[in-house]
Amino acid sequence: MTVTISSRGLPGIGVCQELELADGSRLGIVTRRSGKRDLLVYGADDPDAASARVVLTEPEANAVAEILGGPQLLTALAGLHGDGLVVEQLPVPPSSPYAGRPLGDTRARTRTGASIVAVLRDSTAITSPGPEFGLRGGDLIAVVGTQAAVDQLAAILDGTNGTNGTDRTDATPPAS
Amino acid sequence: MASGSPVSHASALLIQLGAVLFVLGLLGRLAGVVKVPVIPLYLLAGLAFGQGGFASLEESQEFISVAAEIGVILLLLMLGLEYSAGELLGNLRTQAPVGALDAVLNAVPGAAVALLAGWGAEAAVALAGITWVSSSGVIAKVLSDLGRLGNRETPSILGVLVVEDLSMAIYLPLLTALLAGSGVAGVTLAVVIALVTVTTVLIVATRFGRQVTRLVSTDDAESLLLGTLGLTVLVAGIAQELKVSSAVGAFLVGIALSGTVAETAVELLTPIRDLFAAAFFVFFGLSTEPGSLPGVLALAALLAAIGTLTKLATGYVAAARSGARRRGRWRAAVALVPRGEFSVVVAALAVQAGAEPRLGPLTACYVLLTIIIAAAISGVPDRLAATPRRRGSSQPVAA
Numbered sequence: 001m002t003v004t005i006s007s008r009g010l011p012g013i014g015v016c017q018e019l020e021l022a023d024g025s026r027l028g029i030v031t032r033r034s035g036k037r038d039l040l041v042y043g044a045d046d047p048d049a050a051s052a053r054v055v056l057t058e059p060e061a062n063a064v065a066e067i068l069g070g071p072q073l074l075t076a077l078a079g080l081h082g083d084g085l086v087v088e089q090l091p092v093p094p095s096s097p098y099a100g101r102p103l104g105d106t107r108a109r110t111r112t113g114a115s116i117v118a119v120l121r122d123s124t125a126i127t128s129p130g131p132e133f134g135l136r137g138g139d140l141i142a143v144v145g146t147q148a149a150v151d152q153l154a155a156i157l158d159g160t161n162g163t164n165g166t167d168r169t170d171a172t173p174p175a176s
Numbered sequence: 177m178a179s180g181s182p183v184s185h186a187s188a189l190l191i192q193l194g195a196v197l198f199v200l201g202l203l204g205r206l207a208g209v210v211k212v213p214v215i216p217l218y219l220l221a222g223l224a225f226g227q228g229g230f231a232s233l234e235e236s237q238e239f240i241s242v243a244a245e246i247g248v249i250l251l252l253l254m255l256g257l258e259y260s261a262g263e264l265l266g267n268l269r270t271q272a273p274v275g276a277l278d279a280v281l282n283a284v285p286g287a288a289v290a291l292l293a294g295w296g297a298e299a300a301v302a303l304a305g306i307t308w309v310s311s312s313g314v315i316a317k318v319l320s321d322l323g324r325l326g327n328r329e330t331p332s333i334l335g336v337l338v339v340e341d342l343s344m345a346i347y348l349p350l351l352t353a354l355l356a357g358s359g360v361a362g363v364t365l366a367v368v369i370a371l372v373t374v375t376t377v378l379i380v381a382t383r384f385g386r387q388v389t390r391l392v393s394t395d396d397a398e399s400l401l402l403g404t405l406g407l408t409v410l411v412a413g414i415a416q417e418l419k420v421s422s423a424v425g426a427f428l429v430g431i432a433l434s435g436t437v438a439e440t441a442v443e444l445l446t447p448i449r450d451l452f453a454a455a456f457f458v459f460f461g462l463s464t465e466p467g468s469l470p471g472v473l474a475l476a477a478l479l480a481a482i483g484t485l486t487k488l489a490t491g492y493v494a495a496a497r498s499g500a501r502r503r504g505r506w507r508a509a510v511a512l513v514p515r516g517e518f519s520v521v522v523a524a525l526a527v528q529a530g531a532e533p534r535l536g537p538l539t540a541c542y543v544l545l546t547i548i549i550a551a552a553i554s555g556v557p558d559r560l561a562a563t564p565r566r567r568g569s570s571q572p573v574a575a
Contacts, residue, residue, distance in 0.1 A: 008331045012258040028326040040326040048328040048504030
């Protein structure tokens with residue numbers, strides 16, 4: 001089942017996405033550069049304007065996203081385990097050769113096949129970081145891949161390619 | 177300190193500067209409470225302080241004038257930082273026809289009035305720019321305050337602003353060269369330099385944004401702040417020397433920087449921009465003699481009336497093109513009316529270069545009037561009758 005989402009850029013401010021719901025009503029989400037989100041319900045008699053609106057701070061938006069998206073994420077992750085994939089959080093130690101460099105420099109996907117799905121920094125998650133995203137020492141990287149690929153990436157991040165990383169924290173118990 | 181001796185220069189400077197900033201702080205709070213843009217209040221404060229105003233600022237005027245120059249540079253740098261090169265190119269492609277309509281409708285009245293008044297060609301080009309460009313700062317703030325960011329007509333409003341801002345990168349060098357008395361060849365050269373530079377920067381920023389960004393990239397906030405600021409002022413100075421306008425140099429630096437550096441720089445520079453931009457508006461007010469206002473009031477009112485109608489037309493057409501309905505079109509029309517920072521930048525440039533001195537007070541009045549008119553009519557579109565579609569029990573939208 002697909003939901004129609006149209007997106008329009010707001011130069012200098014951010015982006016606005018509009019969802020057409022099955023009952024004909026329409027929902028809007030404005031994501032501002034500042035991180036604030038406007039949650040909108042469009043009116044019936046004036047289709048161009050929002051008839052109701054709440055403004056969410058970034059943590060509030062994350063909380064809403066977690067409530068809405070949590071169950072789905074768990075289902076998706078549970079499914080992954082069946083295919084021999086693991087999800088792990090790998091640390092970027094301050095001594096890492098990639099601390100202070102863009103994520104793209106790790107060439108994680110080409111070298112290991114593992115996918116970086118998020119970077120956790122200061123207890124917030126930056127999802128789907130782009131190649132230009134700057135890594136810092138102390139970041140945690142959420143990775144999906146085979147156990148071998150994830151181990152290899154851990155070694156790359158530690159700067160000890162070839163040997164296993166030593167101090168990484170597992171987000172999930174090893175898949176059996 | 178001997179009794180009866182005048183306050184020393186240094187302490188007079190501090191006292192005046194402190195008093196000005198403190199008053200601006202109070203005005204900022206007032207603006208927040210009554211929900212009006214702060215720019216007109218800063219202009220009025222400058223008028224009140226200045227020559228012929230309530231208090232003289234002899235000692236601090238020189239400092240404020242330097243701060244004002246940096247203020248223009250920072251205003252334009254932040255504008256450039258807020259847009260990505262992709263956004264600029266995309267909007268230029270889709271909004272070019274509306275942008276052209278906007279330029280013709282709004283620049284021509286200014287030029288015509290200046291020519292009819294016999295102020296000469298330079299003043300005509302300046303006044304064209306003053307009446308043409310809407311205030312990105314005021315409009316973005318109003319849209320956000322009124323909760324209209326998610327409205328369907330909003331991208332078309334912002335699109336018009338983007339095209340205007342980008343056009344400034346050509347217009348300002350043209351004006352600068354003209355004011356410098358460069359003659360036809362000199363003006364053509366300045367425009368060609370500007371066109372080539374803008375195109376180059378846009379291409380470089382879209383293709384090699386990462387490499388340019390690396391020049392100032394760092395994790396350390398302090399060195400990022402100094403690096404960005406240094407690079408900008410340096411480029412602005414060189415641009416000024418080449419008669420291409422320091423403001424445009426700063427704007428282009430802002431466009432060239434991208435990614436996380438741009439985001440962090442916006443965060444770091446916003447408070448500094450606010451300080452120096454305030455100095456810029458105050459200085460403009462300061463250098464305008466309040467006594468000269470009544471003489472230009474009628475002309476300013478005429479220009480504001482025309483300028484309101486022409487912007488209404490521009491906004492209406494822009495929103496109609498994007499598929500907005502009746503109320504949305506009128507909301508866009510009303511939104512574009514306020515003029516602001518760009519008009520003041522152009523007027524300051526012209527007056528400093530010795531063009532018609534009445535451009536200063538005229539622009540101050542004009543900006544104030546357009547902002548007041550816009551605030552007065554901003555609620556009207558939402559009171560318009562809805563598109564007649566209500567039949568009995570239209571289903572209420574679940575909230």
